[in-house]
Amino acid sequence: MSRTARSAVAALVLAVPVVAEVARPDLFGSVAGHLVGAASQVLGWGLLASVVADAPDAARVASPRGRRVVLAACALQVLFGLAYGATALDGEPFEGVFVFFLLGFVALLVGGPLWAGRLRRLPGARAAVTGLLSVAVLGTLAVLVEPDPFHDIALVGAYLAWVLVGHGLSRLEHSTSRHQGQAAADETAPVRSDAG
Secondary structure, eight states: OOHHHHHHHHHHHHHHHHHHHHHOTTGGGSHHHHHHHHHHHHHHHHHHHHHHHTOOHHHHHHOHHHHHHHHHHHHHHHHHHHHHHHHHTTSSOOGGGHHHHHHHHHHHHHHHHHHHHHHTTSTTOHHHHHHHHHHHHHHHHHHHOOSTTHHHHHHHHHHHHHHHHHHHHHHHHHHHHHHHHHHHHHHHSOOOOOOO
């Protein structure tokens, strides 16, 4: 599955339960509702971790630290989903597991701009840069702005911004290969002399 497809599926898997909980809060107060939310976190963030781990070489080299911090953020969110689901089995999830959720978004606030700042120098990376910055800002707002619907809107926006990241990383790979192919063709082209 392409990076764009994985990020789009992940965004939907993460966003749909948030929207459904707003529409039908009674369903998500049950053990089954908590487990659906936990499963969406694990699956969605797992897919996003695969997008980050599978970044093209140019994106890996641009900012290895930024990419690793974003990857750690995805891992923290997966850990949140696992802990949330495990503690929800008795009816109500343990509130302390939200520290993983918070730390994941703090890591995105650090790693997203760090990686984006270096990616912006590469041809074809505009969508990935915009997506990473959007994820960082909207994720921070989701953590800081508690009253609904603002929290939910920021959270869904952060999830949907990942589609730009996946699409941008795919475009970066194609742009970089095209640029390298052109450079290789230029190197092998015969040199013409104007001296006659």
